[in-house]
Amino acid sequence: MRPWRLLDTGVRSAAENMALDDAVLEARGLGLVPDTLRFLQFSPPAVLVGYHQSVAQEVRAGFCQSHGIDINRRLTGGGAIYFDESQLGWEVIAGTGSAIYTRDRGRLFHSVAEAAVAGLKHLGLDASFRPRNDIEVAGRKVSGLGGTEGDGAFLFQGTLLLDFDVDTMLRALRVPVEKLVDKEVRSLRDRVTWVARELGYLPPMEEVKTALCRGFEDVLGLTFEPGTLAPEEERLLAEKSTYYASEEWVSQVQTPDSQEVLRSIYKAKGGLIRVALIVDSRMARIKAAIITGDFFAYPRRAILDLEASLKDAPAEATEVVNIVEDYFRREDVHVPGVGPADFSRAIGEALERGGYGQYGITPLEASSIFTVGRPLSQMPPCSVLLLPYCAKLVDCELRQADGCTECGLCTIGDAYRLARDRGLRPVSVVNYEHLQETLAQCRREGVKAFVGTCCEAFYATHREDFEAAGLPGVLVDIDSTTCYDLGEEGLAYRGRFERQTHLRLELLAKVVDAVGGKH
Numbered sequence: 001m002r003p004w005r006l007l008d009t010g011v012r013s014a015a016e017n018m019a020l021d022d023a024v025l026e027a028r029g030l031g032l033v034p035d036t037l038r039f040l041q042f043s044p045p046a047v048l049v050g051y052h053q054s055v056a057q058e059v060r061a062g063f064c065q066s067h068g069i070d071i072n073r074r075l076t077g078g079g080a081i082y083f084d085e086s087q088l089g090w091e092v093i094a095g096t097g098s099a100i101y102t103r104d105r106g107r108l109f110h111s112v113a114e115a116a117v118a119g120l121k122h123l124g125l126d127a128s129f130r131p132r133n134d135i136e137v138a139g140r141k142v143s144g145l146g147g148t149e150g151d152g153a154f155l156f157q158g159t160l161l162l163d164f165d166v167d168t169m170l171r172a173l174r175v176p177v178e179k180l181v182d183k184e185v186r187s188l189r190d191r192v193t194w195v196a197r198e199l200g201y202l203p204p205m206e207e208v209k210t211a212l213c214r215g216f217e218d219v220l221g222l223t224f225e226p227g228t229l230a231p232e233e234e235r236l237l238a239e240k241s242t243y244y245a246s247e248e249w250v251s252q253v254q255t256p257d258s259q260e261v262l263r264s265i266y267k268a269k270g271g272l273i274r275v276a277l278i279v280d281s282r283m284a285r286i287k288a289a290i291i292t293g294d295f296f297a298y299p300r301r302a303i304l305d306l307e308a309s310l311k312d313a314p315a316e317a318t319e320v321v322n323i324v325e326d327y328f329r330r331e332d333v334h335v336p337g338v339g340p341a342d343f344s345r346a347i348g349e350a351l352e353r354g355g356y357g358q359y360g361i362t363p364l365e366a367s368s369i370f371t372v373g374r375p376l377s378q379m380p381p382c383s384v385l386l387l388p389y390c391a392k393l394v395d396c397e398l399r400q401a402d403g404c405t406e407c408g409l410c411t412i413g414d415a416y417r418l419a420r421d422r423g424l425r426p427v428s429v430v431n432y433e434h435l436q437e438t439l440a441q442c443r444r445e446g447v448k449a450f451v452g453t454c455c456e457a458f459y460a461t462h463r464e465d466f467e468a469a470g471l472p473g474v475l476v477d478i479d480s481t482t483c484y485d486l487g488e489e490g491l492a493y494r495g496r497f498e499r500q501t502h503l504r505l506e507l508l509a510k511v512v513d514a515v516g517g518k519h
Helices: 014-029 061-066 105-122 166-172 182-189 195-199 205-220 231-244 302-310 317-330 340-359 411-422 432-444 456-468 489-493 505-515
Strands: 004-012 036-042 046-049 070-073 081-083 088-095 127-130 134-137 140-150 153-160 224-227 261-268 271-280 285-293 369-372 384-388 425-429 450-453 473-476
Touching: 004 014, 014 036, 014 046, 014 070, 014 088, 014 140, 014 153, 014 231, 036 205, 061 070, 061 166, 081 166, 088 205, 105 127, 105 134, 105 140, 105 153, 105 205, 127 140, 205 224, 261 340, 261 456, 271 340, 285 302, 285 340, 302 317, 317 340, 340 369, 340 505, 369 456, 384 411, 384 432, 411 425, 411 505, 425 432, 432 456, 450 505, 456 473, 473 505
Parallel strands: 004 036, 004 224, 046 070, 384 425, 384 450, 450 473
Antiparallel strands: 036 088, 046 081, 088 153, 127 134, 134 140, 140 153, 261 271, 271 285, 369 473
């Protein structure tokens, strides 16, 4: 095997680094440069959203601007990350004719990730690959991974946290840290780790790079020769730098902030899909579709092209299915863990929300309603109202018990009165097992459907569990910082989340009126 080029491009701005990704990928695809392992660093610090993500949804732009943090977009998919001067990026950029390449992206991810894992072990870290795109140490993320393809070449990249500023990351990304206490920020900090934390010291940067190179040599059988940018790469970098610093690139994924937008959220095996549709209700046409999420798609333009195929399409679920399936048949598109049916279902659920106006529910409110088993319009009469214990006062004597004294100090009491006035039976769910037991008991009792409340993240994570329970239902999003925002879903699962949430009573009342006790 020919030696690979070892390319260290040093410390550069986010725009330069993104332009270099594109330049090296293009040059490799044209056969102008050899297969390459690149090291990169960032200054000033930067927030990088995934290729399919919206900056407005993922980044606290005001904080970033006031603290000198660049905002940019990666060529690869996945979630938003914070990248400061203390971190190291590494990238494999190779031709599709390379010995390590395979069209099975799962195998490709795994083999390259294992090479990086081997490198971290040379540093003394007990690292392991956690599919689909993380490397972890002791269950905590130390490196995120991603990839994309160009014409004739592919790029696989990772970040390595060396000495990390978690507090700045929490404030730069859309986590509501201004509402958190120190204990809660510590909880979020424990979801990631970094080299200095694990080793007790920060190794020199050159030592880290050498260890990573050894890992790639051991696992992939590579050898390296130090190199520099080729003249063609320098030319491409100069051409592309302005574009990658532009608003056109950074904000190319826009999610309209409008009450006329229909939204949905759907969790597929390969990632979370968010859909926003602008629909001309008079003409029954989709005027624009915006599909975002933390999934990976090959080629990079795949989702943009799918959105384009939906423009001016009939706003009918069956038509959407045909368009999406035809697109995937026609194009060489691969989205690991996400198939045409997943996209069709997510889009169809957004369209279904367009009919909520008959219940007095606005499109904006409709985005906070999640259905289980059946569309809202086909929901059987609901006779049970499931309420989360976390909406009770933290020191309430009934916080860990079913029931409510209706003292008026939290929204649970208002919800109990709403249930009583509408003829529903309220149940305070105290943990995940209690939820499952309650759904099973309702089914045995002949309950036809339920109304409930939970956060969007809980619904996305446990949607399959709700559907497996076999009882249709409607869920309303809660209105406050949740256990998922704080990284405390494990505590919430056991009924030990120590923070109070709040119910959206006005919307809950509309939903109860729409489906509660109807015949």
